[in-house]
Amino acid sequence: MVVTQFVIAIGLIVCTLIIYNQYNYMQNINLGFDKEHIVYIKLNGNLKEKYQAVKNDLLQDAHIVNVAASSRILTNAIDWGGDFYWEGKEEKEERLSFSYSTVGYDFIETFKMEMVQGRSFSQDIPRKPNEEIIINEAAARFMNVESPVGLATNANNVKGTIIGVVKNYNFQSLHNEIRPLVLTFDPENFQFMHIRIHPDNIHDTIRHIEKVCRTFEPGVPFDYHFLDEAFEILYKSEEQMSRLFNCLAVFAIFIACLGLFGLSLFIAESRFREIGIRKVLGASVPSLIELVSREFVVLVILANIIAWPVAYYVMNRWLQNFAYRTSLSAGTFLLSGFLAFIVSLITVSFQSIKAATANPVDSLRYE
Numbered sequence: 001m002v003v004t005q006f007v008i009a010i011g012l013i014v015c016t017l018i019i020y021n022q023y024n025y026m027q028n029i030n031l032g033f034d035k036e037h038i039v040y041i042k043l044n045g046n047l048k049e050k051y052q053a054v055k056n057d058l059l060q061d062a063h064i065v066n067v068a069a070s071s072r073i074l075t076n077a078i079d080w081g082g083d084f085y086w087e088g089k090e091e092k093e094e095r096l097s098f099s100y101s102t103v104g105y106d107f108i109e110t111f112k113m114e115m116v117q118g119r120s121f122s123q124d125i126p127r128k129p130n131e132e133i134i135i136n137e138a139a140a141r142f143m144n145v146e147s148p149v150g151l152a153t154n155a156n157n158v159k160g161t162i163i164g165v166v167k168n169y170n171f172q173s174l175h176n177e178i179r180p181l182v183l184t185f186d187p188e189n190f191q192f193m194h195i196r197i198h199p200d201n202i203h204d205t206i207r208h209i210e211k212v213c214r215t216f217e218p219g220v221p222f223d224y225h226f227l228d229e230a231f232e233i234l235y236k237s238e239e240q241m242s243r244l245f246n247c248l249a250v251f252a253i254f255i256a257c258l259g260l261f262g263l264s265l266f267i268a269e270s271r272f273r274e275i276g277i278r279k280v281l282g283a284s285v286p287s288l289i290e291l292v293s294r295e296f297v298v299l300v301i302l303a304n305i306i307a308w309p310v311a312y313y314v315m316n317r318w319l320q321n322f323a324y325r326t327s328l329s330a331g332t333f334l335l336s337g338f339l340a341f342i343v344s345l346i347t348v349s350f351q352s353i354k355a356a357t358a359n360p361v362d363s364l365r366y367e
Contacts, residue, residue: 002296005256006303006340007310012249013336014311018328019242022319025326026235032169033074033111037202038227039195039209040073046216048190051104055193057212063198063205068110069190071102074171075230084182085154086143086162098139098180099171100155102189108134108166110196118149118164121185132185133160137168139180155182170324173234177323194227253340257347300344304337311336 041047047054055067084098108120116137133153140148148162168178197205210222232239312328319325 002256002259003299003303003306005252005259006300006344007307009249009252009256010303010307010336010340011311011314012245012252013339014307014333015315016242016245016249017332017336018315018319018326019238019245021326021332022322023235023238023242026174026238026322026324029170029174029324031231032167033113035074035111035227035231037197037199038111039197039206039224040227040230041193041195041209041213041224043069043190043193044217045220047193047213050216051187051190051193054212054216057215058195058209061205061208063201064208065196065198066106066110067196068107068194069104069187069192070107070194071186071189071191073192073194073230074111074169074227075173075234084139084180086145086148087151087153088145098155098182100182100184101171102186103183104185104187104190107183107194110194111169113169114167116165116167117147118162120164120166131160132163134164134166134183135162136166136178136181136183138178139182140165142180158184160184174324175322253343257343261347296344296348297341300337300341304333304340308333308337 043051051069055069058064058067103121105121105123108115117140118134120134121132133155135143135148145151149164151162153160153162166181166183170178171181172179195209206224209224213222214220312333316328319328
């Protein structure tokens, strides 16, 4: 019974540690852009029609670093499984399934992305909508072209020319690999405005943004969100799972300790006279504590031997759901075993010390 309880407890400790490591990994991985201190607002009415004027007014505040517009927020690019052609592509080549988003000027700069080839959309070089496109490294890799910049393309009958290649960035959950991405410029499709702000005086900066928005859209409620909160929503299930396993692990350890405490009480009582005789014959208190605690250590070691392979199999399968994931390190399993050992030692130490320090006269008075 005790072994079974500790198998469950140790297994839950391992799962809790691995889930926490994966959640922490997702929170700190380099996404390919800076999501901190970005406020986004839905573009409606005059905010969309007079977007350039809104942008100019916002930039009057020294605490606003940059402003850009797009058709989607970064966590919600459209999957477009249509045809994508480029100069030199053979008709027999594999069909490209890609993601698509419309962005405005300063989009790359606002999110601090990195261009690996070419340039971003520039207001100094005005073009017609969709005339120029930017692709990511995943799309360039699929095209298998050394320098795709300058190639004419046709994406679902939308014709344009590749002007740049942006470094891969995660625009979806880390459950998925980075897909080929096509960015186009088309102000008619703008739905969101992204504002990068300084970390200082955030409250005053938000009030300035609200004032500008109310100037162009009076009477309309001001609604804004932070981009990092949108990314947290992507991993809400992992956060909830981490909390659940924390509670289950604590509960399982508590139940296991109750069983271990009961067993240690029973064994200490059954060996009460033996301990008294050993003490009369000169056995030291530490050696008597070791005598009582030894078999419990063996039980915990046995529980680890059983729990580790099961936990490894289960968590390895769970991590397969993530394209980007942490590794299963031996340290996680050793830490779980060490925690179980310490908890079990503390649990049985009360009875062990009590039995080892008892007056042998009390146990041998009737012998």
